[in-house]
Amino acid sequence: MTIDTFTGKLVRLIVPDLETDPQRTADWSRDSEYMRLYDTDPVKVLSAQSEKEELEKRVARNLWFMIQTLNTQQVIGEVSLGGIDHRVGNAWLGIGIGNRDFWGKGYGTEATRLILGFGFRELNLRRVSLNVIAYNERAIHAYEKIGFVVEGTSRKSILRCGRRWDVIYMGILREEWEARNPPD
Amino acid sequence: MLQRPLFENARLRLAAVDLKNDPVIESPWTYDLNYARHFNASPARPLAVFEIEKFYKELQDKQRENAGSLFNFMIRLKEDDRLLGFIRIMEVQWVHGVGWLALAIGEPAYKGIIEAEALELALNYAFEELNLFRLTVDVAGYDMAAIQLYEGAGFSLEVRQREMIYRDNRFWDHLHYGILREEWQQRALEVAK
Numbered sequence: 001m002t003i004d005t006f007t008g009k010l011v012r013l014i015v016p017d018l019e020t021d022p023q024r025t026a027d028w029s030r031d032s033e034y035m036r037l038y039d040t041d042p043v044k045v046l047s048a049q050s051e052k053e054e055l056e057k058r059v060a061r062n063l064w065f066m067i068q069t070l071n072t073q074q075v076i077g078e079v080s081l082g083g084i085d086h087r088v089g090n091a092w093l094g095i096g097i098g099n100r101d102f103w104g105k106g107y108g109t110e111a112t113r114l115i116l117g118f119g120f121r122e123l124n125l126r127r128v129s130l131n132v133i134a135y136n137e138r139a140i141h142a143y144e145k146i147g148f149v150v151e152g153t154s155r156k157s158i159l160r161c162g163r164r165w166d167v168i169y170m171g172i173l174r175e176e177w178e179a180r181n182p183p184d
Numbered sequence: 185m186l187q188r189p190l191f192e193n194a195r196l197r198l199a200a201v202d203l204k205n206d207p208v209i210e211s212p213w214t215y216d217l218n219y220a221r222h223f224n225a226s227p228a229r230p231l232a233v234f235e236i237e238k239f240y241k242e243l244q245d246k247q248r249e250n251a252g253s254l255f256n257f258m259i260r261l262k263e264d265d266r267l268l269g270f271i272r273i274m275e276v277q278w279v280h281g282v283g284w285l286a287l288a289i290g291e292p293a294y295k296g297i298i299e300a301e302a303l304e305l306a307l308n309y310a311f312e313e314l315n316l317f318r319l320t321v322d323v324a325g326y327d328m329a330a331i332q333l334y335e336g337a338g339f340s341l342e343v344r345q346r347e348m349i350y351r352d353n354r355f356w357d358h359l360h361y362g363i364l365r366e367e368w369q370q371r372a373l374e375v376a377k
Contacts, residue, residue: 040277040280041277041279042279087227087350088347088348088349088350088355090348126347126355127345127346127347127348129345129348151343151344151345151346152341152342152343152344152345152360153342153343154320154342154343154360154362155318155340155342155362155364156317156318156364157280157282157318158280159279159280159281159317164317169343169345169360171345171346171348173346173347
């Protein structure tokens with residue numbers, strides 16, 4: 001029996017490659033808009049050397065996948081479940097599509113669905129959490145489409161471009177996931 | 185302004201940790217899992233004296249290394265210098281002016297009595313000295329005393345992560361309470377009136 005949890009219609013999740021991915025994520029870091037959507041820490045231009053060390057740490061601490069397109073075999077982003085707490089069955093989702101040619105076309109949404117399927121059906125998670133800066137409307141829309149529910153707002157937590165922005169917390173419970181994604 | 189003491193109010197003072205004596209006092213308090221839960225992020229369990237000592241040693245190193253993203257104070261009773269508990273302001277992100285608070289009282293004679301006075305010192309330090317814009321505290325959904333404490337001090341419930349805590353054979357929500365500097369200032373003015 002072959003179970004391929006990691007392949008969808010647009011993308012598949014693949015394990016990181018220490019030879020090629022660090023240069024790729026370093027290249028993505030030059031896109032400040034991308035980085036400001038991805039993280040709340042001050043964004044920096046990253047080097048391939050430091051990214052290699054970081055990638056090793058990320059893989060050790062999280063379930064970390066690169067996102068590859070099915071038709072062109074391009075690696076376009078990364079998706080992860082981190083901070084896994086098996087006692088309560090919670091994990092935190094992180095996703096970024098570093099190649100902006102693939103923004104707004106459903107690639108990130110499908111990658112998220114794939115990793116959630118793995119989290120709920122294989123890791124036996126009970127819920128998945130995330131937070132997102134309020135200006136990242138495209139991401140919030142995608143998360144809602146997948147079935148994440150807004151669980152609250154950390155008011156004015158982020159100061160960027162001279163403005164204060166909320167951070168939105170979202171979560172999805174296993175039963176909410178199962179209701180939308182019944183087993184085959 | 186500058187004369188107003190940051191490290192004491194009527195009954196309490198904020199002190200540095202006493203590595204030799206404080207862990208011996210705190211260890212028995214951690215049998216109260218609610219105290220242990222506030223103490224660190226690991227699953228709550230009773231902690232041995234040497235673990236607490238190690239925790240504070242590492243915390244002191246961290247305080248030096250991180251150029252101040254972590255601020256720990258022991259809470260002592262001015263009257264007899266007795267240890268009552270701790271407050272910590274953690275995970276400060278200076279660019280955004282935000283941080284997280286942890287506060288717990290372990291001394292049985294003062295539990296449920298002195299928290300609001302300790303919180304007053306913590307907020308004063310966070311806003312008047314660290315210049316934070318906002319402060320967040322996380323509370324377990326079953327902890328009615330903490331909910332009352334933070335709501336009473338002007339915090340608002342901002343986030344309710346559903347079923348994120350397990351205790352006593354059931355799941356509970358994980359709550360985030362937040363307070364903005366302007367809300368704290370407004371409140372201080374009203375209290376002064």
